[in-house]
Amino acid sequence: EGSEMIIETETEEVKDGKRYISRLRNSHQLPFEPEPEGVSSVYNDEFLTIRLEKTASEKDQGSSIYTGQRKEYYEDKTIIILEAEKIEPENVSVQAKGNDVTVITKQQFTEDGRQGVMTYTETFGMPQDIDANNVTSKLNRQGKLEISIPKLATN
Numbered sequence: 001e002g003s004e005m006i007i008e009t010e011t012e013e014v015k016d017g018k019r020y021i022s023r024l025r026n027s028h029q030l031p032f033e034p035e036p037e038g039v040s041s042v043y044n045d046e047f048l049t050i051r052l053e054k055t056a057s058e059k060d061q062g063s064s065i066y067t068g069q070r071k072e073y074y075e076d077k078t079i080i081i082l083e084a085e086k087i088e089p090e091n092v093s094v095q096a097k098g099n100d101v102t103v104i105t106k107q108q109f110t111e112d113g114r115q116g117v118m119t120y121t122e123t124f125g126m127p128q129d130i131d132a133n134n135v136t137s138k139l140n141r142q143g144k145l146e147i148s149i150p151k152l153a154t155n
Contacts (some may be wrong), residue, residue: 085143096132
């Protein structure tokens with residue numbers, strides 16, 4: 001189910017000697033329950049970035065925006081398959097660094113006449129050294145995102 005995130009902002013502007021204050025309140029449904037100590041935010045370059053860490057129980061359950069996920073382990077690679085029916089290919093990015101593979105998904109939304117973008121990031125830790133330069137991904141028409149993660153070649 002998840003929980004609700006409320007963002008309240010206030011800006012002040014002085015124009016022609018008059019002071020104007022603008023207040024905005026947005027509410028967003030989250031796909032998981034965040035850890036209260038794991039919430040942080042940074043404002044720079046006119047963007048507010050909010051990071052939410054899942055609770056321990058959510059991490060154990062693998063809660064995400066994907067309706068299903070599985071990992072397949074082979075001698076030379078690992079494959080992660082995510083059920084992502086509501087995600088457009090141009091809104092998915094897969095990055096690999098060290099032993100982690102990160103999937104970044106962006107979804108546009110309109111709420112109360114305002115438009116915005118919600119970014120969801122999920123990182124999968126791999127149990128072995130991976131060849132980060134050769135990770136590939138594809139999203140098929142059935143909404144399955146398949147990520148192929150080759151192991152580093154051993155000499």
